[in-house]
Amino acid sequence: MQLGKLVAGVVLAIAGIAILFWSLLTQHPSFQEGTSIIASKEFHIKYLERHNCTYILNQSFLIKNPSNNTIIDLVYTWLPVNASNQFVRLVETSMEPLYMKSGEDGVEILIFNITLPAGGATWINTTLQVTVEAYSLFIENAPWLNLPQVEENTGGKRYWAVENETYVSLAKEIGLNARDPVSASQAIGKWIINNKIYVPIYRRGAEQALIIKDGKLKVFGDCEEVADVFVTLTRILGIRSRVVHGIYLLEDKDVVTMWIKVTDRGLELSDNWGGHAWPQIYVPQVGWVDVELLEGDAVKIGNFTQYHIKYGFEEKSFLGSTISYCRSMFLEIDALYFTFRRIQS
Amino acid sequence: MRIRRAAVSTMLIFILISPIIIARPQQDFLIGLNMVVEFTEQGIARVTLKQHPFDFKGESLISDKEVINEIIDEEESMINLVILFFTSNPSKAKYNIVSHTSLYPNEEVFSNTGTPGVMEKFKGALVLIVDIFLNSTSGFMKLGEDIYQVSIVDYFTLRSPGSWIDVMEIKFTGNVRLLNFSTEPTWAKPPSLVEENLLKWINLNEPDAPDNYVLTLEIPGVTFSKVVKSLKAEVSRVFFSNATSTLWLRIRNIGTEEGVFIVSLSEPCCEQARKIVLKPGEENWVKFPIHVTKEKEVLVRVFGEGEELLEKTVLLKGEESTRTGPSIVFLSGLLLTLLGAFLILAYITDKLKEQKADLTKVYGNF
Numbered sequence: 136m137q138l139g140k141l142v143a144g145v146v147l148a149i150a151g152i153a154i155l156f157w158s159l160l161t162q163h164p165s166f167q168e169g170t171s172i173i174a175s176k177e178f179h180i181k182y183l184e185r186h187n188c189t190y191i192l193n194q195s196f197l198i199k200n201p202s203n204n205t206i207i208d209l210v211y212t213w214l215p216v217n218a219s220n221q222f223v224r225l226v227e228t229s230m231e232p233l234y235m236k237s238g239e240d241g242v243e244i245l246i247f248n249i250t251l252p253a254g255g256a257t258w259i260n261t262t263l264q265v266t267v268e269a270y271s272l273f274i275e276n277a278p279w280l281n282l283p284q285v286e287e288n289t290g291g292k293r294y295w296a297v298e299n300e301t302y303v304s305l306a307k308e309i310g311l312n313a314r315d316p317v318s319a320s321q322a323i324g325k326w327i328i329n330n331k332i333y334v335p336i337y338r339r340g341a342e343q344a345l346i347i348k349d350g351k352l353k354v355f356g357d358c359e360e361v362a363d364v365f366v367t368l369t370r371i372l373g374i375r376s377r378v379v380h381g382i383y384l385l386e387d388k389d390v391v392t393m394w395i396k397v398t399d400r401g402l403e404l405s406d407n408w409g410g411h412a413w414p415q416i417y418v419p420q421v422g423w424v425d426v427e428l429l430e431g432d433a434v435k436i437g438n439f440t441q442y443h444i445k446y447g448f449e450e451k452s453f454l455g456s457t458i459s460y461c462r463s464m465f466l467e468i469d470a471l472y473f474t475f476r477r478i479q480s
Numbered sequence: 481m482r483i484r485r486a487a488v489s490t491m492l493i494f495i496l497i498s499p500i501i502i503a504r505p506q507q508d509f510l511i512g513l514n515m516v517v518e519f520t521e522q523g524i525a526r527v528t529l530k531q532h533p534f535d536f537k538g539e540s541l542i543s544d545k546e547v548i549n550e551i552i553d554e555e556e557s558m559i560n561l562v563i564l565f566f567t568s569n570p571s572k573a574k575y576n577i578v579s580h581t582s583l584y585p586n587e588e589v590f591s592n593t594g595t596p597g598v599m600e601k602f603k604g605a606l607v608l609i610v611d612i613f614l615n616s617t618s619g620f621m622k623l624g625e626d627i628y629q630v631s632i633v634d635y636f637t638l639r640s641p642g643s644w645i646d647v648m649e650i651k652f653t654g655n656v657r658l659l660n661f662s663t664e665p666t667w668a669k670p671p672s673l674v675e676e677n678l679l680k681w682i683n684l685n686e687p688d689a690p691d692n693y694v695l696t697l698e699i700p701g702v703t704f705s706k707v708v709k710s711l712k713a714e715v716s717r718v719f720f721s722n723a724t725s726t727l728w729l730r731i732r733n734i735g736t737e738e739g740v741f742i743v744s745l746s747e748p749c750c751e752q753a754r755k756i757v758l759k760p761g762e763e764n765w766v767k768f769p770i771h772v773t774k775e776k777e778v779l780v781r782v783f784g785e786g787e788e789l790l791e792k793t794v795l796l797k798g799e800e801s802t803r804t805g806p807s808i809v810f811l812s813g814l815l816l817t818l819l820g821a822f823l824i825l826a827y828i829t830d831k832l833k834e835q836k837a838d839l840t841k842v843y844g845n846f
Contacts, residue, residue: 141827148820154813176725178771202536207596209686211642234667234687246687276725276769279752282744282783289755290569298571303757307764311756314726314767373742373755419750453564454635464510464642465536465594 176276180421184271188441189479191226194261196461197470200251209233210247210463212259213446215381217243219423220268221445229260240377242447242458251466259461265444266479272437277315277418280375288375288417293454294340295367301345305352306371316374317436320416323368324426324434327354327361333429336360338455341367358412361428365414375417377450379425380458383411384442384475392474397467413443441480509533509541511551512591512602514647517632519695521654523614523702525630526578527562530589530605538593542604548583551606555581562610564635567617574616578609591646592684599646599684615704626700627659632693637686644689648681657698663690711739711784716763718780720796725770727796729780731756732763739784746779747772770796 192215200206215223218241228245236244247259280288291297309326313319331354332346344360346353354364362378369376384391385407394405415423416436425443427435447458461468516528531551533541541547551558559577563570587605592598614620619631632650636643652658661679663670668690673680683689712735719728731743737760744753745768752768772778780792 137827137830140823140830144820144823144825144827146820147816147823151813151815151817151820154809155817157809157813176769176771178769204537204594206594208594209642236665276771278750278769278771279754281751282742282753285742285753285755286786291571307757311764311766314724315769371755371757373753451568453568453570454561462640462642 178277178420179273179275180277181273182270183273185268186270186441187266187268187479188477189264189266190444191476191478192263192265192444193472193474193476194263194460195470195472195474196259196468197256198249198251198259198461198463199256199467199469200253200465201467202465203253205250205252206465207248207250208463208465210249210259210461210466210468211236212245212247212261212461213458214243214245214261215263215265215444215446216241216448218445218448220270220425220439222266222268224264226262226264228262229258238447239452240448240450249463249466256469265475267441267444268439269441270437270439272421272424274317274418274421274424274437277317277421279316279373280417280419284375284417285373288450289370289373291367291370292449292452294338294363294378294449295370296340296342297367297370299342299367301352302341302367303371305345306368310368310372313372316369316372316416316418319372320365320369320374320376320426320436321434323365323372324428324436327364327428328432328434330354331361331428333357338363358429362412362414365426365428369414369416376426377415377417377423377448378412379415379443379445379448380412381446382444382473383409384444385409387442389477390474392472394473395471397469409442411443415448444475509535509547510593512589512593512600512646513636514589514591514605514649515645516649516651518651518653519630519656519697519699521656521699521701523620523628523699525566525612525614527565527610527612529558529562529608529610530587531581531608532589532591532602532605534591534593534600534602536594538595538600540602540604542583542602548606552581555608558608559610561635562608563612563617565632566612566614566619566630569618572616572618574613576611576613578611579607581606581608583607589646590682597684599682614699615702623696626698626702628697628699628702630695630697632695634689634691634693637689637691642686644683644686645681646683648683648689648693650679650693650695652677652697655698655700658695659698660696662694664692664694665690711735711737711741711787711789713741713758713782713784713789715780715782715790715792718794720770720794727768727770727778727794728765729768729794730763730765731758731782733758733760736760741789742783744781744783746781772796 196212198210217223230247232245233248234246236246238244251257296302310319310322313322330352334355335357338359339356341363344354344356344364346355354360366376366378393408396403414426416426418424424437425439449455460471512532512534514530518526520526533547533551535541560570563573563575567573584607585604587607589602589605590599591602593600614630621629623629634645667687669688671679672682714732714734715729716732717730729743731741741756741758742753743756743766744751749771754766756764756766776796778794778796780794782789
């Protein structure tokens with residue numbers, strides 16, 4: 136009888152303790168309607184750093200007539216653009232331009248009418264003052280775009296395969312959980328950095344830039360593929376984004392010269408050639424914010440250095456940008472020189 | 481129009497660090513291109529594209545099979561370019577290939593070959609004919625009863641500023657009537673020929689050639705049909721986190737088709753929207769940062785295929801953790817534990833009593 140009392144006591148105690156633990160572990164904090172004060176976080180933008188760096192840029196293009204006849208031709212030269220965080224002033228040109236033309240997405244092109252005798256050659260020199268604003272931006276609690284902007288500006292283009300199922304799944308996996316567009320962009324940037332296989336190639340667009348290696352999706356290509364993948368993923372999530380084409384100064388010197396020459400073996404580039412592409416996102420009340428995913432291993436959103444020179448954007452143009460710095464129809468472009476002289480930093 | 485099929489000039493040189501760029505093995509040549517756009521009733525634009533390749537000396541390459549095959553092989557990209565003349569969204573444009581690119585020895589193509597002010601006549605053309613349904617293009621806008629504005633963008637110029645259309649003819653047939661037209665840029669030359677049913681531009685150089693043509697037309701019989709996607713969605717759950725000031729909305733596709741849904745949230749200060757692609761039956765959370773401080777209600781709307789699918793007012797409740805005392809389960813556990821402890825204690829007490837009684841028996845009372 137007494138043993139039965141002990142057994143019953145032990146069983147009841149164990150059961151009771153178990154129920155106590157279970158109830159403590161599974162207990163949810165219960166919520167009741169509180170006061171009308173909502174602990175909102177206001178949209179917060181702050182420039183942590185802003186400084187200008189001014190360069191005198193000399194663009195020199197060698198134009199040749201390869202034919203046996205005199206050729207009169209138009210030569211198109213691209214200029215750095217006036218844009219957010221970049222201010223450009225045309226100082227002089229070695230010959231009078233015919234006119235200036237703005238391409239799609241605001242690319243600025245200077246057009247020269249050149250007459251060259253058979254086998255003749257000439258240089259077109261353009262001097263510009265380019266001020267780049269390096270900045271570090273703190274953005275908190277950024278809102279998403281409004282409905283018209285999402286409908287109008289987040290669709291697909293030739294290089295941005297927003298309807299591709301792999302991209303749709305990937306975008307959901309990486310960025311759907313983010314509460315604001317900057318956090319989503321940050322997550323996408325991080326994924327790209329962690330999964331990129333950097334190989335200089337011709338632009339192939341986002342659809343061809345994703346490959347499977349060791350059972351995992353990887354971004355294969357160079358700066359353009361990185362930018363295209365980023366723009367595709369962000370657009371799927373409803374973030375307005377675009378690609379910037381320009382030059383990146385690989386050397387931090389007072390004078391930097393880079394070049395491309397056409398030789399019998401094809402194109403030759405200087406070791407410091409810095410043709411570059413990077414994405415931007417549009418943040419309401421801020422405007423276009425630069426995103427750099429190839430400066431170190433960090434995702435840089437709104438952390439922009441003075442080494443980036445913008446030549447053009449690609450947002451609305453369906454087939455993409457055609458910036459080639461200098462182009463003509465019948466004449467040959469045999470050399471392109473870019474010299475940046477830093478005059479203020 | 482002239483396109484330069486150049487190996488070097490079209491190379492992409494945006495590579496960050498590019499030690500080697502391999503030249504493409506394509507032959508370098510130019511293409512003279514004449515375009516005829518014929519507007520017919522029911523809103524169809526029939527585009528006839530005539531191409532004639534030539535070298536840098538202005539010599540015809542129409543008998544060069546390699547060049548001809550290269551042009552024929554690129555028909556698809558050429559069609560895409562033609563569609564882009566009429567729309568900024570080619571994926572939604574409807575078109576029909578009337579005649580694939582083929583060689584017509586007796587056709588003529590006019591083109592400038594580099595000699596200023598001279599238009600050469602070439603015999604033979606590669607001809608492509610495509611019908612474009614204007615009601616599926618973004619450049620087509622209804623102005624009034626049977627009155628439409630058609631914007632045609634010279635996409636070749638946009639792609640390569642040095643390219644232009646050598647000869648552009650715009651024709652109007654049937655009951656289609658031209659009411660007005662204009663071109664851009666302002667310095668572009670006016671048409672060489674203006675007739676009731678024909679506009680014709682002969683462009684000797686790129687600055688002369690228009691980049692855009694804007695036409696006001698009377699076109700009877702245009703109907704706008706739309707592929708209706710029956711997207712349906714619901715907001716299956718709502719959660720507001722006061723701590724992070726985040727509104728969570730669980731969006732569920734309750735229709736039978738996969739689609740892109742745009743979830744819009746209207747706060748008094750601003751509207752925010754984000755996209756989500758959902759398969760039938762699929763659901764997912766989307767989050768929004770909340771910026772209001774006093775207002776409690778926000779409006780949630782879900783759109784699909786440009787249509788509003790639902791509207792819901794969400795009351796934002798400031799949440800407050802209020803532990804309302806121990807639960808029944810907790811109390812039951814506590815009761816059982818105490819009962820168990822009481823029984824064990826009773827057992828120990830009885831045992832002690834027994835031991836005391838046994839000792840008294842052996843040693844007697846002290």
